[in-house]
Amino acid sequence: MGERNTRQKDVIREALQGADDFISAQQLHARLEDAGEHIALATVYRQLGTMADAKQVDTVRLNGQQLFRLCNAGGHHHHLMCVSCGRTVEIDPPSEAWLQSVAQQHDFTIESHTLEVFGLCADCRAARGDCAA
Secondary structure, three states, X not given: OOOOOOHHHHHHHHHHXXXXXXXXXXXXXXXXXXXXXXXXXXXXXXXHHHHHHOOOOEEEEEOOEEEEEOOOOOOOOEEEEEOOOOOXXXXXXXXXXXXXXXXXXXXXXXXXXXXXXXXXOHHHHHHHOOOOO
């Protein structure tokens, strides 16, 4: 059964293209409302869930909230994410050999993996007065 393309999904996809960082469904809904689009919050959640299931968007959980991002890079990729402002940078993953080595050390096989690294960006550290790198 093919995926149905709807105007709401197109509008949500366009709004995600305009977001540089991960965004919550509520934040996306507010942006859509501000732009004059009247899409129910439940529809935004449903469409984002459908897009996530179809691997059209990446998702992460931060502070108990699911966030979404349309990633332009094809294939498997990973992120470094600021826990304060949400700034997100795509990063190169550790080598597959390293992942296999860690799995073997703990008598695991790898079925799949994700790597999201959370911390503070330089701007947020400066705003807090942190000097540590």
